[in-house]
Amino acid sequence: MAYDYFNLVKNTQIWAEQTSALGWLKVDIANDLANIEKIKPEQLFADNSEQGKSIRPLIVAFMGGTGVGKSTLLNRLAGKVIAKAGIERPTSREVTLYHHESISIQHFPEQFPLERINVAQHDNAARKGWVWIDMPDFDSTEKANQALVLKWLPHIDVLIYVVSPERYKDEKAWRLLLAEGAKHAWLFVLNQWDRGQLGQFIDFKQLLHQAGFDEPVIYKTSCVENQSDEFTLLEESINGLAAGHVVEQLELRGMELRQQDLLNKLYEAKATLGSEEALKKLPECWQQLWQQTNQLLAKGFEWPIQYVAEHAAQHVADLLITNSNKAPVLWDEWAQLRFDDVTDDFIIMLDQLDVPVLPFKQPIYDLREKASKIIQTQTELATRLALANPGNALQRFFLKTLRISEVILPLLAMSWVSYKVFIGYYTSAMSENHYLGVDFAVHSSLMIALTWLIPFFLLKKAQPSLKKTAVKGLNKGLEAAFMLIENEMLANIESLAQQRQIQLSKLSQIIVDCKSIDDDTSAKNIDSSLQRMLMNNQIK
Numbered sequence: 001m002a003y004d005y006f007n008l009v010k011n012t013q014i015w016a017e018q019t020s021a022l023g024w025l026k027v028d029i030a031n032d033l034a035n036i037e038k039i040k041p042e043q044l045f046a047d048n049s050e051q052g053k054s055i056r057p058l059i060v061a062f063m064g065g066t067g068v069g070k071s072t073l074l075n076r077l078a079g080k081v082i083a084k085a086g087i088e089r090p091t092s093r094e095v096t097l098y099h100h101e102s103i104s105i106q107h108f109p110e111q112f113p114l115e116r117i118n119v120a121q122h123d124n125a126a127r128k129g130w131v132w133i134d135m136p137d138f139d140s141t142e143k144a145n146q147a148l149v150l151k152w153l154p155h156i157d158v159l160i161y162v163v164s165p166e167r168y169k170d171e172k173a174w175r176l177l178l179a180e181g182a183k184h185a186w187l188f189v190l191n192q193w194d195r196g197q198l199g200q201f202i203d204f205k206q207l208l209h210q211a212g213f214d215e216p217v218i219y220k221t222s223c224v225e226n227q228s229d230e231f232t233l234l235e236e237s238i239n240g241l242a243a244g245h246v247v248e249q250l251e252l253r254g255m256e257l258r259q260q261d262l263l264n265k266l267y268e269a270k271a272t273l274g275s276e277e278a279l280k281k282l283p284e285c286w287q288q289l290w291q292q293t294n295q296l297l298a299k300g301f302e303w304p305i306q307y308v309a310e311h312a313a314q315h316v317a318d319l320l321i322t323n324s325n326k327a328p329v330l331w332d333e334w335a336q337l338r339f340d341d342v343t344d345d346f347i348i349m350l351d352q353l354d355v356p357v358l359p360f361k362q363p364i365y366d367l368r369e370k371a372s373k374i375i376q377t378q379t380e381l382a383t384r385l386a387l388a389n390p391g392n393a394l395q396r397f398f399l400k401t402l403r404i405s406e407v408i409l410p411l412l413a414m415s416w417v418s419y420k421v422f423i424g425y426y427t428s429a430m431s432e433n434h435y436l437g438v439d440f441a442v443h444s445s446l447m448i449a450l451t452w453l454i455p456f457f458l459l460k461k462a463q464p465s466l467k468k469t470a471v472k473g474l475n476k477g478l479e480a481a482f483m484l485i486e487n488e489m490l491a492n493i494e495s496l497a498q499q500r501q502i503q504l505s506k507l508s509q510i511i512v513d514c515k516s517i518d519d520d521t522s523a524k525n526i527d528s529s530l531q532r533m534l535m536n537n538q539i540k
Contacts, residue, residue, distance in 0.1 A: 005259055008514050009036050012262065015510060016269070019503045023358030029269050036262055057103055058242040059155060061133040064162035065170045069191040073162065073221065074098060074134045076231065082120040083134040094118050095152060096134040100127060129242030157250050158185045158241060158533070160234075165196035168204045183257050185250060185533040186213065187237060193220040193229055212535035246530055253534075263514045270507055274355035279497045283490050285349050290486050293342040297335060301478065304330050309470035312383055330379060330474070331372040339371050346489075359499070363492040367485065374484050379477030386473025387466065402455045409451035417444040 013034050020030035062070040071083035074096065083096040096118040135152060136145035153159075163170070168190065188208060190201060201220065208216040217237065219230040240246070308328050343364045350357045420440070 004513070005255055005262070008259075008262060008510060011510055011513075012036065012266065015503070015506050019269075019273075019507075022499060022503065023361075024273055024356050024500055024503055025269060026272055026356075029265075029272060033265055033269060036258075036265065056247070057099065057128070058130040058157050058238070058247050059133065060130050060158045060160060060238055060241075061135050061152070061156045062160050062162055063135045063149065064137070065167050066137040068162045068164040068167055070137075070162045071096070071134050073189065073191065073231075074132055077132060077235065078120065078122065083118070095136065095148065096120065097131060098122065098133075099131040100124070102128060103131065126239070130238055153184075156184060157247065158187060158238070160187045160189055162189045162191050163204065164192045165190070165200045166192075168200065169207065182212075182535050183254055185241065185530060186216070186535070187234065187533060188216055188218040189234065190218060190220045192222060194222040196220070213532075215532045217532050241530070241533075249530060259514060263511065266507065266511050266514060270504070270511070272356065273500060273504055273507075274353070278353040278355050279493075279500065281353065282350070282355070282493045282497075285353075286346055286489050286493065287486065289342050289345055289349070290482075290489070293338060294482050296338060297482075298478070300334060300338070301330055304328075304332070305471055305474045305478075306467075308379075309383075309467050309474055312387065312470040312474075313466035329372075329376055330478070331375040335375075336368075336372065340368060343368060359496050360492070363496070364489075367488060367492070370488075371485060375478070375481045378481035378484065379474050382477030382480065383470050383473035386469045386476070390466065390469040402458050406452065406455035409455060410448055413444075413448040413451040417448065420444070 013036070016025060016030045016033035019025040020027060062074060064070050074083045075081050078098055082098055084094070094117065098120045099122075101121040101123050133152070133156065135149050188204075190196060190204060201218070205216060205218060208218070219234040219237075221231045221234065222229045308330060311328055347357055347360065347364065350360055424440070
């Protein structure tokens, strides 16, 4: 189970890093997943094995506030001074390890300051099965002490919480106790009992019950020599816990708690990715917002379109031949502000739908930068095409007919006149009639002139207005540009939805893998003596 769990942690951290980089995962949640507890107590030690079976000592730590006598208890256990003791704040600035000489410390984690670790050894075989640790005062004014305690906690099996009659209600200690209590076995020591009273013991026990311990194991000890107390019972209790099956139960229980904690964090991360229903609403939301902005922009462009169209009509040759940058543009600061407003409204809508905003910001900002270019390119292209082919299809057909008529009709008229001239000449020669007269010459000249002038006049009058043509082109270009902007945003939404789905699928697979880890029922069937040392929020 441990191998699977640590693989899950690795996969989770890779996923969190990728998803956070894409913007779908909040930084604090990504950091939380990156700092998932994956440390095991046995990682402190070398591979101590007997007859092929790996063994390790039970790791027991004295923890408590300043001046409660933790170091004094460890010195009493060792029978000599191995830990600094005192009453000045802060008291302990270092961690003291006390273990059998046969136990080999493999390595200390990189985050542990070696200058703050004091190691003492003994040769008492009766105490071979456990390692005692004196922790710094975590309620000290020195913040580094608190950080050091938190770094050591994952390496510890049993926490001996030491209080004094005067300081058993320490608020900082209780906060740490409630946060970390489920992951460890707990023994409680009411030290300096020679100055204590029964009411304080009862009150302390009640506080532990409220914290989650049904029947807390509490030992009353004293720092005064030759004082009758329960220190021997404390030592015997630790010896009992050092048995291999208890260590195994603590390991299994700790691993299952870590697994459950990981699963809870995964579900929390999943909830922040936004719902499928919200993602499906985004295209419609964007279209509604953009349609309203379209109408606003269309009204705002009415006068600028006339101005730009007039300029285009007057400089049609330059527009069709060269790419002139001197022409006025439609997309001005007012239009850009309106576009920024609609994209800001869309971002606000994303937040209201509980969809992560960060993945959408960069595509939106990119589209803001491109909007003016899209408008300029599409309107210029449409205007060029419109001016190159002015009017509609019917108008162009009519004009083409007039151009043909302007040539064909005069030719036909001249052909008819030529025919009449030839026939008149031939007839006059045979009948001695007068050759074609003045009336014929006038009438034929007028007919030829009219067959040319009428199409010419109609052609001039039927020419479409270049300004109107440019207006039509500009409107068509705007419509195409608006459609491109809308479609690009929709494409971004679809792409990001697919990106989210990929990350969600990876997360779902990690959750399935986390659930599929085989449960070891031995971690749930805990010895009754050990059960008293655990908080009652057991694994469900």
